Amino acid sequence: MQKEIITEEQQKAARYAKAMGHPIRMYVLELLSKQSCCYSGDLTEDLPIVKSTLSQHLKELKDAGLIQGEIEAPRVKYCLNRENWKEAQDLFRKFLKMDSEEPIPKCQ
Amino acid sequence: MQKEIITEEQQKAARYAKAMGHPIRMYVLELLSKQSCCYSGDLTEDLPIVKSTLSQHLKELKDAGLIQGEIEAPRVKYCLNRENWKEAQDLFRKFLKMDSEEPIPKCQ
């Protein structure tokens, strides 16, 4: 009957997952995982949302620690936050047992 | 200037990530990934939320396809939905480049 048993790692993983939990943000993350960096303006051209909304999504990703922005006036260059990206990878590996050969125990 | 370029896979991955985006749900998923199944009642005892709230979270996970419930009156036994769990693993592997040796391309 103990409470508050949710670990720090579960909190972190949930935080990252939440940031990834939107198609637009998933799109941006996948893009950055393969092309090193991108500019906000290029994204707006491709995505079906206005720039202020995109800015909000990028802020979400920034606040979650998954990406970082760098001013290159007059534009802003975004790339992954490599350190936290790695942490997210590790957490998901652990939670999803992604690197394990053993199957999830069967029901019963 | 094309729009609507978000892929079906990105949608799916975002859907799974969203379901994982809460500490309670992450807790349940991790538990089920290592102990095959659990009963709702046992969870309520451990978690700092009332049963109706837990029921809602379990419904979220069910709706996202990550778990499934089976009635074992008067209780309900939950376990992972193995098929979708695997799909989620595969999607995350892809998006997070989890199985790749090559590093994320450097900025610049």
Next chain:
DNA sequence: TTCGTAGTTCGTAAAATTACGAACAAAGTA
């Protein structure tokens, strides 16, 4: 200095999420 470009911030509105307790449903037990 004025103008244009690129993004962020603000104000706002609609919708979704999270949480609780009360009421309900299902099924085994006394």
Next chain:
DNA sequence: TACTTTGTTCGTAATTTTACGAACTACGAA
């Protein structure tokens, strides 16, 4: 047939999320 146990559903409220356009900021270019 009641009663108990287990969980879901309903009603509600507070908060967060998502989205838009307008206004603003920063900075380079004319």
